[in-house]
Amino acid sequence: MSDSPGLATLLRHHGIGRRDFLTFCAGLASALALPPVLAPKLAHALEAARRPSVIWLSFQECTGCTESLTRADQPSLEQIILSMVSLDYHHTLQAASGAAAEAARRQAMADNHGRYLVMADGSIPLGDPGYCTIGGMSSADLLAQTVAGAAAVIAVGSCAAFGGLAAAEPNPTGAVPISRLVTGKPVVNIPGCPPLPLAMTGVIAHFLAFGRLPELDSLGRPRVFYGETIHDRCPRRAFYDQGLFAKSFDDEGARQGWCLFQLGCKGPTTRNACATVKWNGGTSFPIGSGHPCLGCSQPSFWDAGGFYRPLSRPAGLGPGMAAAAVAAGAALGAVAASKRPSERQPVTLDDLETKS
Amino acid sequence: MTMSFANGLAALRPRIDAPVAAFLSSCVRCGLCAEACLFHTETGDPKYAPIMKLEPLRRLWSQEFTVMGRLGRALGLSKPMSDEDFARWEELVYDSCTLCGRCSLACPVGNDLTLMIRKLREGMVAAGHSPEGLRKAAHRALTDISPVGVGAQSARKLIAAQSREVGIPIEIDKHGADWLVLISSMEYIAFPEMLGALARLFKAAGQTWTIASDAYEATNVGVQIGSCDVARAIVARTVDAAHRLGVKGVVTPECGHAYQALRWEGPNLMGQAFDFEVIHLIDLLDRWRAEGRLKTKGKSGLRLTYHDPCQTSRRGGLDPQARRLLNLVAEDFVETSDPGPWNWCCGGGGGVSANPRARDLRFKVFAAKKRQLEAVRPDAVVTTCSNCRNVLEESLEHWGMELPVLSLTELVAEYLDEVPS
Amino acid sequence: MSLLLWAKGPGFALAAVLFLLGTAMRLAEILRLGRGTDLARPRGAAGGQALRTVFSRFLPAPGLFARSPVVHAGGYVFHIGLLVVVIGYGPHLAVLGIGGRGLPAGLIDGVTLLTMAAMTALLAARLRDPVKRLISGPGDYGAWGLVFLPLATGFLLVNRVLLPFEPLLALHLLSVEVMLALLPFTKLVHAFTFVLARGYAGAIAGRKGAHS
Incomplete structure (x- = not known):
């Protein structure tokens, strides 16, 4: 010192x-x-x-x-x-x-x-x-x-x-x-x-x-x-609540300033103060400029499933994996249900004789 | 003695096919089948839920024909089936199911529970767990042709008497006749007038018919007890007779199960398609009506209602035929509630009426039919199944109701326009 | 890895694999058994009636609604409600890759509550009615839970109740994944097999010219 x-x-x-x-x-x-x-x-x-x-x-x-x-x-x-x-x-x-x-x-x-x-x-x-x-x-x-x-x-x-x-x-x-x-x-x-x-x-x-x-x-x-999410203080939050979403960067919703959730916005899961403090002397922040939040302050944000993929959309399954699962399941089921020889004795007259 | 638990399973396994697996896979345990079953609605006992009656079949399917069931069994997670299961289910599978098919029609996922009960009985009988009454009847059917003991000589006498009564010859074993006609057990012992009515109708229609001396009986106890061996032996007699006599077709009488047994199970039991037609009497009469062969005169003034036999209406689709014929001869025909496909069973089908042990239960569940009849207050009830007819009469008597039960065939014959000589 | 990332990545893949594998397995189990050739001459058309029956069984059987009002009313509200929520909610459409704006959020909220209420009534009926209690096993109650949880977590998520967005979204996705993964191995598989069951019933009756 x-x-x-x-x-x-x-x-x-x-x-x-x-x-x-x-x-x-x-x-x-x-x-x-x-x-x-x-x-x-x-x-x-x-x-x-x-x-x-x-x-x-x-x-x-x-x-x-x-x-x-x-x-x-x-x-x-x-x-x-x-x-x-x-x-x-x-x-x-x-x-x-x-x-x-x-x-x-x-x-x-x-x-x-x-x-x-x-x-x-x-x-x-x-x-x-x-x-x-x-x-x-x-x-x-x-x-x-x-x-x-x-x-x-x-x-x-x-x-x-x-x-x-x-x-x-x-x-x-x-x-x-x-x-x-x-x-x-x-x-x-x-x-x-x-x-x-x-x-x-x-x-x-x-x-x-x-x-x-x-x-x-x-x-x-x-x-x-980092106590609140971007979503909590987002100026576009009202559109999310109304279900009004921009579907592309150039559609009417985007022009109207609707919620960017479906364009991949990570605001709901990102804890930071961008929405209130903003950048460049309080001028704006990404969502304010029409771009979804990338969630850059969250752990492993690079691997969080794609910047432009909606938060709630799972990664999906490759066609090869899907086909393999279907084939394996079908084979398993077919084997389990295949008929096996089962020797049956016919019902005879003797069988029908009254017995206790 | 071939009946054993193992043999029961062996008989049941081949009955499990894609429809059975689809049905059992689809059940969501909604319980609606119970609400459609008169054994549940009239007793309130939950054990009569139709899906419950299928438990042995469901377990065998699950344990032996599904991945998870086989896995569960290998890991000891499911209880292996035992003879005890079959024994405990005998009452449910035989005494409390008439194979009426109402549950099958009501099931929201489309499960044909009735078809599955029919299949389950194959296993039950092979395991030695079928009702004594049905076993006795099956034994008689195999040894004496008739399950109720009407020997060939007695049948011949009854036929001759009716022939004399109506003054029209009824030829036995007539080669080259148009139709070989089967007569049901109940008609021989309780409603022989049917024979006379048939003579008049065939004559009016200008068709020749005959009854075979070695296949004069329509009832197929094999289908009721659920033994393909017994059922095949009975069907074989009719097939042989039809071939021997060179008929164009075989007519099954006013009997629901006889129709199902010969018309639908018959070729499959024999392993080959029939080279002759099989038709239910009511279907044939309606065909004649459409062809203009049946001329009637006058109508009954009685207030008549119709009891739909389950196997001809719901599971046979012959309910419109019956109504067309009925309207030919009835001035005041009134439908009960739930007519046609949704009829309520008399309580005695599917071998229940041949099972004395089930008698009290059968009378109890007749309450459903009783309510229907009381609501329309008819002068007589008409039906097209001799077993229904007999069960209706017995049950009405049991409940102290005075109500004549008529045969539609006999009713139509009664109003035939002058039989040409 | 956060729970949400797991749910969106490996969790979803695992659920999808189990769902596809299980569904193919259950359908193969059925179809492998096959059907014998029916040697009886047909009296009606099997195919047409099979198709008709697939749809006609959506309607209640005469007289049964009155006998079992809860199962019918609850069943309709639950099934239709579930369908509306699953394919009517905007974000679901986005996840499913279908276009369209979806139904108003308020409507979806209402339908979700109604659906959960119907399910609760159905559960109560199952516990109270002697028949349903007798024929029900752990699988029936388990399947109820499998369907109820996605509805409940979805409702909490949309209305931001109890937990923050991220854990709720993760729980919602996980509950859907668990349901998907177990669907083929529970009675929920009827979502697929009902078509086969109704079709077979219709074909069998149709061939006879009988009712189905």
Whole structure:
């Protein structure tokens, strides 16, 4: 932890006025489901907070999560987040490279042992470590070494949280999520491809202001951002309830803004805040733009049965399999019901003689 | 002694065919067959549910002819069948089923339960679990031709007496006659006037007929007890006689089961198609009516109703023929409820009337018919089955009802326009 | 793998295989037994009456409605209701790959409730009526459950009751899959074999010129 000036000073240094900062805090308090009266307290806490050291590890990822974070809106969220923390190691953003970069990481770990945060994006190739090495270290080793002295781990994006694209079938690298390899440390999953910037900043702000992580659900996601489904807050929800569905991207239903369920929308099974927070400065989100939700923040969303296949439509059976089942059944039935020789003695006169 | 449990199963197995499997696969246990069965409606006893009567057949089919049943048996999940099962079902299969076919017509999935009871009886009799009364009747039918003991000599005398009565010769064993006519047991012993009526009708229609001295009996106890061996032996007599006498066709009398036995089971029992026609008397009379061969004069003024015999109406489709003939001679014909295909059985078909053990039950379930008759209050009830006729008379007497039971054939003969000499 | 994904993938495939295999098996069991050639000269047309009987048995037998009103009324409401819900509900049409908008959601809700009410009445009748109680076995009550569960989970799913969407959708799919998988091995197979049964009955009677 650097003995640097407080956040307020840094922000001013970055050209962000107190008014902008308070506006940001009010929005953040709302996003974190805090009562509005807590907004000033949040601001005060943030201003007073000492910046934690953050080590950002990138594994099998596409840098989309970093893009999402740094393209954040609001009063230069990028600057806020970078002011909130001391980003001591980040492949994409750091100036240092090679041995110097690795040295910076080790320095930060030593200086802030037990207090620094690890943010990780991307999955870990357990099957074949050769797919992703950094400075000659395997991803798993780098992670293990780095989290050993961390206060908490934040898995950013669906790859880090659930394995993501790399873990999709047939998972050639043997990719696993961060949480699989971290024991004894709290892990927060912030899934999404990419995740909402607010979800990332919210978790960090919560940690800074209250010294602990927000409440998590069974998949390790902060409930405040992942407590409801897209469907629960979808502006097209009324059409679903009325049974009005777009059947193609170019039909009358699509033009009327009807529900996209039958075009494969995963809104009903996807927990995220896109429908309320939205993207690009609150401009819109996929469903708002006429595209079904892909469910990118859900586990194994790549393998969830097809982006454009309705949620309720099963995968189906190949004609070969169907024919084999029918043939096997017919053969089984025919064998069971085949007549077997059965010797019958005819009824004789003697048989008809009265007997008791 | 060939009767045994194993022989019962062996006799039953070949009866299980695609229709039986389709029927047993389709049953949803809705219980509607019970509501159609007079043995259930009149007693209220659930054990008389027709589908229940088929349990031994269902179990044999399931255990030996289905994948799951065979699997279940191999794993010891189902109780193997035993002689005890056949023994316990004897009363249900014989005493409380007249093969009337009402359940078959009512079943929503189309199960012909009656056909299956008929098949099940093949196994029951081969296992040695058939009623004594029916076994005795079958024995007599095989040894003395008549199941009720009307020997050839007695038959000959009865025929001669009736011939004299109406003044028309009835020739026995007449070679080259148009028709070989069978007479039912009940007609010999209770309604011999039928013979005279036949003589007058055939004469009026200008057709020749004869009765065979070795096949003068129509009743086929084999079909009733459910033994193809006995049934075949009885059918064979008629087939031989028809061939020997060179007739064009064989007429089955006013009897439901005799018609089913010869017309429908006959060729299959013999293993070959008949080269002569088999026709029910009522069908023949209606054909003559249509051809203008039957001229009647006057009509009965009595209020008449018709009792549809199950095997000729529901399971024979001859109900329109009977009504056309009836309207020829009846001025005041009134239908009971559920006429034609939906008639209620007299309670004595399917061998029940030949089974003394079932007598009280048969009288009890006659209540259904009784209600129908009481609702229309006829002067007489007409029918086209001598067994129905006898059972109706007995049951009406049992219930203290005064109601004459008439034969449609005799009624038509009565109103024949001057028989040309 | 989540329950929903399992239900949509392997679960559905397993159910479909069992359904196809079992149905083919049951039909083969029947058809393999065959029928002997009827040597008696026909007196009527077997084929026409077979076809007629397949349809005529949809109508109640005279007098039986009054004797067994619950079975008849309940039976009609249940069968027709099930058909309406299965092929009248928009999302079902989409799953089945059939076009069309489907019936209004409110109507489907009502029909579902009515169908479940009819099934409950039929179950009560089965438990109370001495005949039906006597002829019923575990298979009859089990089959009732197999059909009732998809209706119940479907209703909860549409109305978002008790559980969130995803687990309800998974349960609904699973209940349908269990029903499909077991259909051939229970009395539910009558959905297919009734055509054969009625057809055979009609053909047998039709050949005689008798009633069916």
